[in-house]
Amino acid sequence: MDVSQYLEIFIDETREHLQNLNEQLLILEKEPENEDTINEIFRAAHSLKGMAGTMGYKRMQRLTHDMENVFSEIRNGRMTAGASLVDILFRGLDALENYLDNIISTQDEGRNDNQDIIDGLQRILEAGLGTAEEKQEEKAGADGRKATASLTLAEHELAAALKAKSDGENVFEITVYIEEGCILKAARAFLVFKALEDAGDVIKSLPEVQDIEDEKFDFEFSIVLLTMKSLEEIRAIIMSVSEIRDTVIVPANLTAPAPVQAQPAPAAPKEQAAPAPTGGAGTAAAAAEQPHPQEQAAAQKKEQPKAAAKNTAKQVVNRSVRVDIEKLDDLMNLVSELIIAKNGLVSMSDTESKSTRDGNFNEQIEYLERITTSLHQSVMKVRMVPIESVVNRFPRMIRDLSKKLGKKMELFMTGEDTELDRTVIDEIGDPLMHLLRNAADHGLEQNAERVRLGKPESGSIFLDAYQEGNNVVIEVRDDGAGIDVEKIKQKALAKGTITPEQAEAMTDKELIDLLFRPSFSTAEVISDVSGRGVGLDVVKTKIETLGGSIETKTALGEGSNFIIRLPLTLAIIQALMVELGSEKYAIPLNSIETIEDVPLSDVKYVQNKEVINLRGSVVPLIHLDQVLDVEPKEEKPESLTVVIVKKGDRLAGLIVDNLIGQLEIVIKSIGKYINNSKLISGATILGDGEIALILDVNVLV
């Protein structure tokens, strides 16, 4: 079956399931008894297994299968989610993510079996349960079958069998035949299992237990049993169950199966190990259905050309956005309206006389304008993605960091539903991750230190996202030690970044800004989490290329707060057009507070700088014509037109010659060759083809 057409869906859904598993597992770690969570986990794992199986990703299927077994045990209350279990489950999720990454880039799941994780899961299954628990043993058996396709014993099972043998136990291969008229064969099989569990340990069964329970077998099944009892006693036990036609018991051949990885072909040792008539259908089917879990040279050879061909076509899956069907309907409606508007214009030019045309023309233009505005908004909405898709991996990351750093900490997130443009979402993950790592590693003190300071032992990290005007603000906050400004100063002096004179004159804010310089780190110990000093400057650059800004607030001993401001959309903005001399400039509307008409007499001087008193707050004035080297006007006007802009909580007044009006503009780059000291963030083309430059208020203020 060609399943490649489902690949994109598979990837999307796998991502969702993995994310869901990550989240639920985190909850489970905190509340091991939470039944809803366990059920949810089980469901997700189960769907994941099914999907991987359908798509033919065997390794992925196998790993999820083993994980599912563990979940199933937890669900049935036979195991609790201890720390080591959760750890290995998380590792399993990581491995699954690796498979997924491989699939995205090559359409192939890769060659890593993640045997260590599977073994770990098996060990937990075996060790974590009571010996008399039939389920556990059955599960172990089922896993073993998965691994080797038949009654061939997997490595650990073989080891267990050999050990049992050396302890004087018998190892039997038992094939049970149920009477063909039996109605409840699953129940009979269950009774046999039950009886055998009492007599010894079932380490393997064929078909697997789940299938037996679901009656997915003919009238026979096979078991490997470790027991102190003799062959005849076992036979008696089995035959005591009613509706059993016959049973064949032979001592198992423990020498034949080679270690799992080196096994040359699954079929051969199976026949040696299971000389008993295991019933053609079941075994053959199993062998056919499972040509490999352990990759064989032959199979590899067969697959390699395929894989190589795939590799040439890098990144086989396109980036996609899932779009709400309603949003698409909106778009379709708008496009129909656009066509109607066009037709209106066409018919007008054909039929009407010149006098009536002018009035109607304006009407049509207005109509067209309404449609294009709505169209723009709709398209933008389609591009908007909730920030959740980025931040939902952070709780997991903080959990891992907490273990790694040996600090107790917790992440609190709000506003995950805040929406941002897809391009921003794709880029913002790394900077945020960096800030969180910083907070965890440098921000929060060691637990003992926190207790000494009278803080709660467990540190808190906050990630808050919310919309503010045309911006989205993301705050990364911690209740840790805060930034030691004095330490930065010393470090900067020691490194020669600043001179002692400069150090004296610098404000705390300016000193903190030093942190954003390349290769500047105050961490005394470089850990593998952070501290190499290649961090914050990269964060800052990244955020600035996204058209955003980052601000730091800190209080020594109370914590620090990094505030990121990002524009909602990148390509199109609302701007105020202003005139300076004969030149036109655009000021993004989202940074404008108000526009004021200020009489010259109201301009005051503070420290030789021009300021105005704007309803109680002192606002410095910036002569845009001087900053931008525009030819100054001859005559002095009696009042100034001042555009009040804000950056964070700072205000400034930009003096302009004239206001033109508000306009929706498309931002274009002015190219990389031209230096503009960052004053100009881009340019836009006006209706008449003229270019207007867009001022970057963040640099001006």
Add this chain to the structure above:
Amino acid sequence: MEEKKNEELEAKQYIVVKLGNEQYGIDIQYVDNIVRMQRVTRVPKAQSYFRGVINIRGEIIPVMSLRLKFGLEPDEFRGPTRILIIKIEPQAAIGMIVDEVKEVITLGADSIDKVSSSNDERSTYLSGIGKQPDGLVSLLNVPSVVVEKEAAV
């Protein structure tokens, strides 16, 4: 090595432009378009030799003055003044203002002299001197003209 020789032997086409009394040749492979002088929007605080930006079919392209770059008299925009749109990389175009575009010539490797590697700043902008019946043409090393050198600022 062999390849390089072949490349040199191959004749290349150059667009000959005039700046004042001098003739310059620009390798035709870099030239995307030639447009008439049009309104240039000044960009504040840009390098002195940048005139500003222009709008070519919705694309915004920075424009430099070769005269200013080479330290000649500032341009006087007249009828024959043209802007050559140069594309070194697909996504980054740049315009160069020249006094006049004269012709397209084909020069083989044998009719190109190497420039002496003096320390003169302007000589780094040249890749060679082309010999023509009606005079010499300085061949521009286009990438070095376009790409800013720290020392040249």
